[in-house]
Amino acid sequence: MLTITLEPHGAQPLYEQLYRGIRHKIEQGALAAGERLPSKRALAAHLKVSVVTVEGAYGQLLAEGYLRSEPKRGFFVQPFEAQSAPAAIPARPSAAASVKEKSIQYDFTTNAVDTARFPFSTWARLMREVLTQEDSGLLAASHPQGVEELRQAIVRYLGDFRGIQAEPEQIVVGAGSEYLTGLLTQLLGREGGYAVEDPGYRKPARILANNGAQVLPIPLDAQGLRVDLLKRSRARVAHVTPSHHFPLGMVMPVTRRRALLSWAGQSEDRYIIEDDYDSEFRFSGRPIPALQSLDTGERVVYLNTFAKSLAPSLRISYMVLPPHLLARYRQELQFYSSTVPSFEQYTLARFMERGHFERHIARMRTLYKGIRDSLLFAAREEGITSRGTFSGAEAGLHLLLQMNNGMTEPELVRRAAEAGVGVYPLSSYYLAPGARSALPTLVMGYARMRGEDMAPAFSLLRKAWALDRP
Known part of the structure; x- marks a missing residue:
């Protein structure tokens, strides 16, 4: 029988002590993958605690991916791969920057992912396999658009999970979305304006401007970018995040998507850049098909990255070019060499082909959902929701918290930072x-x-924030 030492009068709740104890045994290998855990009632009786205590511990372990539950069979240990400690990730510069970074104990930055769960052992095994099997081919120059194996794997993934029907020759692999956005500015031309969502992720706007394009901020409503204002602008290209807007979190409904496609179809030099960043993490409802899957006029360039789904240091992004733009790309830009080492491309291709990518996304989706639920529960328990409202919980890896306690945005950020918590202003x-x-x-x-x-x-x-606890 599983035995965990618990301190009834300790500082931590019993369920948290039990959760930590079981997690430690899994991480140390004392509980092997596939091993069945005692039933909640059996473990509660053995440890002389309530069933609720065991339910709380098992629930957290399920949410974080340490356990899986099988109907009528019980709880089983999920495979756990030992990891190296991830490198520290710097916080986003913000209104809290005046407070020394070392004073921030809890950082709600959006510039990070949980790399501790990256399957390092699987990745290392595939790297060794690539070195052995690809041999001297790794030293040769790869195709300018990326190695064929990776482009094929991406096409299969897009067809299965994003509703996109494409051919491998339409895929262009590059070292980060920044690089590909710069290429698109050359491919689509700098003439006319580039519409961007306002508010929105600032980096694409800066990249477009640095490449000589005129950036036109277009306001949003509850459905996303306002097409009525887009029509009044001189924009020729629109950069949008329809599947999950950052930072407001809305999903663009099909009526607005069709209106956007209609705008683009009114002129042969109008295009839409669909940035599908963060689309893998949706926690309720069915997956949202990509805007590109509705495009029948070759107006949409689809853009995505593996930085959020795998690791920021894995600088592999890709775009899907419509056939006529592919012809233009090959004529005007194919002299650019591939910017991603073949070694990494072959490794990622095998990682995807063998189902590791899908399994990793599923594990991380479960983990992040558990963390999100813990956030919302703690906020309610501490009375934050008595003067604040959360939104954007259905997808993505961040939430919006709208406060109504008499403090300004800068004051909320400053006071939080002084207390050791990093939060960031929507403004x-x-x-x-x-x-x-x-x-x-x-x-x-x-x-x-x-x-x-x-x-x-x-x-x-x-x-x-001087709030009362309920």
Whole structure:
């Protein structure tokens, strides 16, 4: 029988002590993959604790991917791969930058993912396999658009999970979305304006501007980018995130998507850049097909990256070019060499072909959902929701928290930072001068946080923001 030493009068709740104890045994290999755990009632009787305590511990382990539940069979240990410690990830510069970074104990940055769960042993095994089997081919120059094996794997993934029907020759692999966005500026031309979502992710706007394009911020409503305002602008290209807007979190409905496609179809030199960043992490409802899957006029260029789904240091992104743009690309830009080493491309191709990518996404989706649920629970318990409202919980790796406690956005950020908690103002994502939300709103990423950190983090926020605990 599983035995964990518990301290009934300890500082941590019993369920958390039990959760930590079981997690430690799994990580140390004392509980092997596939091993069946005692039933909740049996373990509760053995440890002389309540069934609720065991339910809480098992529930957290399920959410974080340490266990799996099989109907009528029980709880089983999931395979766990030993990892190296991930490198520290710097926080996003913000209104909290005046507070020394070392003073931030709990950081709700959006510039991070949980790399501790990256399947290093699987990746290393595939790397060794590639070195052995590809041999001297790794030293030869690869195809400018990327190795064929990876482009084939991407096409299969897009067909299965994003509703996109494409051919491998339409795929262009590059070292990051920044590089590919720069290529697109050359391919689509700098003439006319490039519409971007306002508020939105600022980096694409900066890249477009640095490549000589005129950037036109277009406001949003509850359905996404306002096509009525887009029509009044001189924009020729629109950069959008229809499957999950950053940072507001809305999903563009099909009526707005068709309106956007209709706008693009009114002129042969109009295009849409669909940035599908962050689309893998949807926690409720059916997956949202890509905008490109509705495009019958070759108006949409699809853009995505593996930085969020795997690791930021894996600088592999890709775009899907419509056939007529592919012909133009080959004529005008194919002299550019591939910017991603063949070694990494072959490794990623095998990682995808053998189902490791899909399994990793499924594990991370479960993990992040558990962390999100812990965040929302802790916020309610600490009374944050008495004066604040969360939105954007259905997808992505961040939430918006709109506060109505009499403090301004900068004051909320400053007080949180002084208390050791990093939160970030929505106003920093607006491009148009003076634009901001009606109420102070904070962007709170949770990918680098742990579920157990949420209660102390929100306790600090409650005190910093002078809120009453329920």
